[in-house]
Amino acid sequence: MTTDLRYTASGDELTRLTAAELAGKIRSREVTSVEVTRAHLDRINAVDGDIHAFLHVGEEAALAAAAEVDRALDAGEKPVSALAGVPLALKDVFTTTDAPTTCGSKMLEGYMSPYDATVTGRIRAAGIPILGKTNMDEFAMGSSTENSAYGPTRNPWDLERTAGGSGGGSAAALASGEAPLAIGTDTGGSIRQPAALTDTVGVKPTYGTVSRYGLVACASSLDQGGPTARTVLDTALLHEVIAGHDPFDATSVNRPVADVVGAARAGASGDLSGVKIGLVKQFDREGFQTGVLDSFHAAVEQLKSQGAEIVEVDCPHFDEALGAYYLILPCEVSSNLARFDGMRYGLREGDDGQRSAEEVMSLSRAAGFGPEVKRRILLGTYALSVGYYDAYYLQAQRVRSLIARDFTRAYERCDVMISPTTPTTAFKLGEKVSDPMAMYNFDLCTLPLNLAGVCGMSLPSGLAADTGLPVGLQIMAPAFADDRLYRVGAAFEAGRG
Ligand code: GLN
Numbered sequence: 001m002t003t004d005l006r007y008t009a010s011g012d013e014l015t016r017l018t019a020a021e022l023a024g025k026i027r028s029r030e031v032t033s034v035e036v037t038r039a040h041l042d043r044i045n046a047v048d049g050d051i052h053a054f055l056h057v058g059e060e061a062a063l064a065a066a067a068e069v070d071r072a073l074d075a076g077e078k079p080v081s082a083l084a085g086v087p088l089a090l091k092d093v094f095t096t097t098d099a100p101t102t103c104g105s106k107m108l109e110g111y112m113s114p115y116d117a118t119v120t121g122r123i124r125a126a127g128i129p130i131l132g133k134t135n136m137d138e139f140a141m142g143s144s145t146e147n148s149a150y151g152p153t154r155n156p157w158d159l160e161r162t163a164g165g166s167g168g169g170s171a172a173a174l175a176s177g178e179a180p181l182a183i184g185t186d187t188g189g190s191i192r193q194p195a196a197l198t199d200t201v202g203v204k205p206t207y208g209t210v211s212r213y214g215l216v217a218c219a220s221s222l223d224q225g226g227p228t229a230r231t232v233l234d235t236a237l238l239h240e241v242i243a244g245h246d247p248f249d250a251t252s253v254n255r256p257v258a259d260v261v262g263a264a265r266a267g268a269s270g271d272l273s274g275v276k277i278g279l280v281k282q283f284d285r286e287g288f289q290t291g292v293l294d295s296f297h298a299a300v301e302q303l304k305s306q307g308a309e310i311v312e313v314d315c316p317h318f319d320e321a322l323g324a325y326y327l328i329l330p331c332e333v334s335s336n337l338a339r340f341d342g343m344r345y346g347l348r349e350g351d352d353g354q355r356s357a358e359e360v361m362s363l364s365r366a367a368g369f370g371p372e373v374k375r376r377i378l379l380g381t382y383a384l385s386v387g388y389y390d391a392y393y394l395q396a397q398r399v400r401s402l403i404a405r406d407f408t409r410a411y412e413r414c415d416v417m418i419s420p421t422t423p424t425t426a427f428k429l430g431e432k433v434s435d436p437m438a439m440y441n442f443d444l445c446t447l448p449l450n451l452a453g454v455c456g457m458s459l460p461s462g463l464a465a466d467t468g469l470p471v472g473l474q475i476m477a478p479a480f481a482d483d484r485l486y487r488v489g490a491a492f493e494a495g496r497g
Contacts, residue, residue, distance in 0.1 A: 005047050005156040007177025007230070014039035015177035019086045019234040022180060026085035029073065033066035033085030037129045040087050044131065044178045052153050053163075053173040055092050057132035058099045062087060065129035072127075082237050082261070084127035089179035091170050092133035093140055094120050094225070095214040103216050104136040104148035104166075107368030108346040117214020118246045119183060119225050126241045131179055134169030138370045139337065140187055140218040142166050143442045146433055147372045154429070155198060157469055161426040164194030167228075171198040174230055181229050181238050185215060187222045188325055189421075189446025192458035195228060196421035196472020199460045201235045201489070202228040204446075206479045207453035208253040211246035219332035220251075222325075222450040232459060232490040236264035239482070255480070263483035267490025273307030275488060278414030282318040283445055289424040291464025295471040296420045299461050299492070303418075306495045308488075311414050315406035320399045321448040326440055327383055327396035328451070333373075334380030340368065375436065404452040411478045416488050419445045421458040421472030445474055454478055457485040459493060 007016055014022070014036050025031045041059055048054055069085040079085075095101045095113035102108045116124070123130060137147035145153040145168035153168040155161040156176040163172040170182035171194030184191035186204035195202030203226045210225045217223060227238035239260045246252040279300065284293075304310055342348040342364025343357070350363035369377070383392040410417060423444060432438045449456045454476065461473035473492065477484040 003050065003159065005050055005159070005176050007175060011043050011046070011177045012039040015043045017180070018231050019083060019180040019229055020231070020237060022086045023083050026069070027073065027079055033069040033129065034063060036085065037062050037066040037087045037131070040131055040179055047176050048178060050154060050159060051156060051172050051176050051178070052151060053089070053134055053169040053176065053178055054132045055102060055104070055135050055150055055169070056099050058130060061098045062129040062131050065124065065127070069127040079127065081126035081128070081241055083181065083241060085129070086180055087129040087131045088123060088181040088183065089131050089134045089170055089173040090120065090123070090183050091136055091167050091185055093136060093185055093216050094183065095216070096120050096130070096133065099133055101133070101216065103139045104150060105138045105368065105370070105373070106149040106347060107340050111346045113214070115214060118211035118248060119242050120214060122242050123183070128181070128241070134167070134173055134182065136169055137166035138373050139216070140166040140185055140190055141333070141372050141376055143189070143193060143439050144429070144432065145169060146429060147370055149370055152429055155426050157198065157426065161428055162197065164197040164426070166190040167194050170228055171195055171200055171202070174198065174200045174228060181234060183225060183242070184228050185223055185225050186450065187218045188329065188450050189443045191226045191228060192421050192446050192456055192472065192474060193443065195458040197426040197470060199470035200228060200230050201232055201457065201459045202226065203235055203239060203457045203482070203485060204449060204455060205239065205243060205482055206455040208251050209243050209257065209480070209482065211249045211252050213246055213248040217336040219329045220336060221332060222329065232267070232486055232493050233264045236260040236486045258480060258483035260483050260486045263486040264490045267487040268494050270306055270491050270494040272303060272488065272491050275308045275416070276311055276414040277303055277308045277488070278311050278313035278410055278417040280318065280410070280417055280419055281312055281314050282316070283419035287423065288420060289464065289466065291466035292420050292422070292424060292471050295461050295464055296473065299418070299473050302495050303492060306491060313410040313413055313417060315410055315448070317399060317402040317406050318448050321403055321451055322440060322444060324396040324399035324403070325447045325451060327392050328400065330376040330380030331384050331393050332380070333376045334384065337373065337377055340365065342368070372436070400451045403448050407452045407454055407478070416484050417476040419474045419476070421445060421474040425464050425467045425469035425471060449476055455482045455485060457489050459489050462496070
């Protein structure tokens, strides 16, 4: 027996409204930001014991930020952003000065950062109270949050099942009504995949458009922070808050952010005439759950009925994406995670004054990292070692270029592409933990986008007839055309009614 903890099933009315609705009511002073924030904190208190979306709840800080928004609005000041006063859940991989940043790892238990991530700072500047930090697979490696050192997050749709990963906490917070807005990161699917499994919306923006400063690195050439919410418009409003150039991030691009909010509003008309949508041949696969494929084909029919033209596109190198990703990622991980040596951050093990620094480092890393993180550090170290570099890392980088070329060619024939976000609906907790390859395979449809640096969205596409669980539709667009995701996403959402 599992209890129904979806946001529609119970709870205060304030925890069911969209972020845009809440922002409107706060602006017009129909409700205060403190009331809205309080309602979400109460919801967290009521349900998070079962769901475990949060690793840390910052009640005092959230209410103080809310009170400041209320004070400013009562004094007649202009709202600092379109989302002023609407609270948010932050993935525990972004640094915060007023709450611990653990990345779901024992290695960083209780770690307090001396500075805020740029994304954190932008959220604060937009008057968005931060409710707390959400659970995740350790250092964002995983597809189920089962690699969190603090225990898994449960899916509000079915507590026996995963809410996805690595950002299962943020997705479950949205789906349970604990938060109307949340932030995730996506290295190979960690925003889109949990969104698909929880019936929420998640966007991986174009690489370089959201600052990685203060985002604890998993694989730097793939990581990207992004917005998540329950509607396309809410996601766009949050996208606008976090995106933009940052001189503190060397990979941040200095160009105007695509008009994602305008695109979401335009898409709400539901009209898709003149829009060409590509179906990737490589994603129409055997092995996908029947309920997922049926839902996908229904989505295609719906998009056609809204005026879209459907074309089939060929992306032959997508078949190699999994192999390339699981080489490039571990290589970057082995280098990025070298900093966690027990000397500078977090856990230190066995420092008895007798042991050498090297011994202490080794004991600290052995005690602080979980098995999946260790697996990837070992894999990456091996692949980068002399004699293997050309055969593995270099070869994977070549495949990466070919995948990017597949995208470029495909977008000569269409404006966006679509696919199912995941091969199946939410799987049972424990089902894949002892089979890393099965876990890795779950990212099949999301990985190619990270390798190419392009953008993608997952949004609700109904329930699978065979499992009764949510299915996600993935929309893909070229680099810096993030607005297309919102145009087509909002139209699809409107078409579903
Ligand atoms: N599941 C993928 C992995 O384990 C993606 C994770 C992510 O996007 N952070 O690497």
